[in-house]
Amino acid sequence: MATRPVRIACMRFSHETVTFLPYDTTTDDFIYEGSPARGEALLSSSPRGYMGGFVTVAREHANVELVGIESPLGSKRGSGSGWITKEAFEHFLDRMVADLKAQAPFDGAYLSLHGAMGVRGIPKPESIIARRIREAIGPDAFIVGTFDPHGNEDEEFLRYANLAFTIKYYPHYDGYLQGERAARTLIRSIRGDYVPTTATRKPPIITPSVLQWTGNSPWMDLVQRALVWEARETDVYVNFYYGFAFADVVDAGMTFQVMTNGDPELANHIADDMAQTAWRLREELYYGTEVHSIADGIGMAKEAITAGAVPVVLADHSDRSGAAIWLLDQVIKQKLSNTLIGTVADEETIETLRKRGVKPGDPFDMMVGGKLDVSAGDPVRVVGTVHTVSGGIGSRNGRTGAAGAQLWVSVKFGDGNVLVISPYLHQVTNPESFLDIGLNPDDFSVIAIKSRVHFRRGFDDNGYAKTILLVEPDQPFLGTIRLEALEYEHLKLDQFYPFGEDVTYP
Ligand SMILES: [Zn+2]
Structure with missing residues (x-):
């Protein structure tokens, strides 16, 4: 007797928003020939990126069906425009949710995200995406997201989603690899072989992107430490978000997320280790690059x-x-x-x-x-x-x-x-x-x-x-790089090293 295939909905909504730019990112910026995309067009939209890796590995598994849900591709302005309008965000998310419901049921969902999206009047938009998808897909399905290391994230996303995978290197070399891991871990979770158990830490460090080259210590050392944890423990994944300081959002700054297979103690231990290591290295993280x-x-x-x-x-x-x-x-x-x-x-x-x-x-x-x-x-x-x-x-x-x-x-x-x-x-x-x-x-x-x-x-x-x-x-x-010159409204710069007087961690 043939068993019902594992059905996974694939979606994308990704933007690195520079909220200080004076012109908004609108619905029109995401609409052009080929975008929004759905079905096979979405699944093949980024063959060398997260989506490509995800699709390839998912299709190596027998009896897995992928469904491309209507999603906007990247903005035609890249990240060269400001706040996404509420109207644009809701327009595309509503259409995504409607398509998801129309093609239900699903055992899992894959969200190809960035993490530094800024939407007018909507804090933590990636967690809102996860929440809406969770509501539409039901409590038993598993949700995985892939993220850019410039994402500004906290624990909210993982309240609604089960798993997240970030690119580790800057330049962004490993999008495809993280897509592959997302697919494998999602399918294992659906089949009961992986029990997503996560821990999140936010050491109060904020840095402009130019300082974050992972070819240079100590950025390189933090990446290496994450890799070592992944190597020495089975089924452990360590996400290192450097953060994105040009989005004036409440969840900005550095973040670590750790995923383990049903081991909360190990997740917490590794998350503390990563965050405390970053804190020890804070001075070099900020001042180690000449501009x-x-x-x-x-x-x-x-x-x-x-x-x-x-x-x-x-x-x-x-x-x-x-x-x-x-x-x-x-x-x-x-x-x-x-x-x-x-x-x-x-x-x-x-x-x-x-x-x-x-x-x-x-x-x-x-x-x-x-x-x-x-x-x-x-x-x-x-x-x-x-x-x-x-x-x-x-x-x-x-x-x-x-x-x-x-x-x-x-x-x-x-x-x-x-x-x-x-x-x-x-x-x-x-x-x-x-x-x-x-x-x-x-x-x-x-x-x-x-x-x-x-x-x-x-x-x-x-x-x-x-x-x-x-x-x-x-x-x-x-x-x-002189972030103190920027007029932040949502992000409280004085709560971060090196801008606040007596910022401490933990
Ligand atoms: Zn990036």
């Missing part, structure tokens, strides 16, 4: 060129809209040569160029970038020649969805410089990606990008860049 002013960074780049330590990466980690002009402005003012600037986001300029039928060789004299908010600065005049016109980074790989059908333009100016203009925020994470837009990164001495840590993947871990300089503007704009 320069943009003006100084450009001076240091010139010295590196003289010393032959090229290519140089100048990474403006603080630009959250993608439109910031500070680096471009200083490249022009300090007459840096042979520099590739990628990218300055400017949707308006791109649309003007599109209407003009822009083509390579056209003369170019426009005000570029800025405008979006004070952190982006005022537009900068660039005079040169249109160099390349393309579908943007990723377009060669048949990019679809949010980033599909874009127009990107690069402009040659000054002494061998090229500026790349994109419609939206784009973090360049590897030099080869410039080939997509017809530029050879090897032709430049300096590559100036907007990235915090993601770029280490392609510029640092493989030895490509000989000099790496992290820079931010003099003014403490919203992406700054």
Whole structure:
């Protein structure tokens, strides 16, 4: 006699919200060709990410049926827009719940989340998602979530869900792996072989993302400690959320979650060990990374060129809209040569160029970038020649969805410089990606990008860049490491190291 298959609903609702950006993330930002997605389109939406790993491992199990529930894919602005509106959040969650109910019953649910979502008027949105899914799916089903290490989470999510898995490394190397683990552990739980038993700790530490590179101690050491716990104990999983300081939310800051197979004592022991270790390392976690002013960074780049330590990466980690002009402005003012600037986001300029039928060789004299908010600065005049016109980074790989059908333009100016203009925020994470837009990164001495840590993947871990300089503007704009300059309403900065007077732990 055939047994009924294990039925698992798969959903996604993921956003890293920079709540300090002045324009909201709306329903429209999640609607484009391919999004929302359901069925097989959702299941195959991210083959190398969490969803890909989840689907692959779930399908290695006999008699498991996956159902893709209607879900929005990523915002077309990436994380380059502010608070998600309540209307947008409820719109997509309502549709998700309706589809879930229509296709019930389910034994389990998989939620592909981020953890740093910020919704106007709705604290802890990931826990609200979990609660609504729990109400719809019933008390006996198991729910698992996958998260980004930049998630701002506390114990709320695991009140409604049973399991969570976070990416461990920054750059985010292991999304697929965590998706695989989520599937395996969820199916084991449904079959009674794993009894999810969790513990959560929040040591009062908050750090800006640029400091969180896990290729560097002591961030690396905390990841290693989590891995050691997972290695020495069977069925133990340790989640390390570094937290995301640019979402002004009540559950911001560092978090550890530990999952064991029915062993609360062990879960608590490991969670304490991780949190107390982080607390001991707090000073280095915060002060262990050097960040320069943009003006100084450009001076240091010139010295590196003289010393032959090229290519140089100048990474403006603080630009959250993608439109910031500070680096471009200083490249022009300090007459840096042979520099590739990628990218300055400017949707308006791109649309003007599109209407003009822009083509390579056209003369170019426009005000570029800025405008979006004070952190982006005022537009900068660039005079040169249109160099390349393309579908943007990723377009060669048949990019679809949010980033599909874009127009990107690069402009040659000054002494061998090229500026790349994109419609939206784009973090360049590897030099080869410039080939997509017809530029050879090897032709430049300096590559100036907007990235915090993601770029280490392609510029640092493989030895490509000989000099790496992290820079931010003099003014403490919203992406700054000087968090005390930000006007938090929900997050109480003085309750965190190193901002409060006498913050203690435990
Ligand atoms: Zn992240």
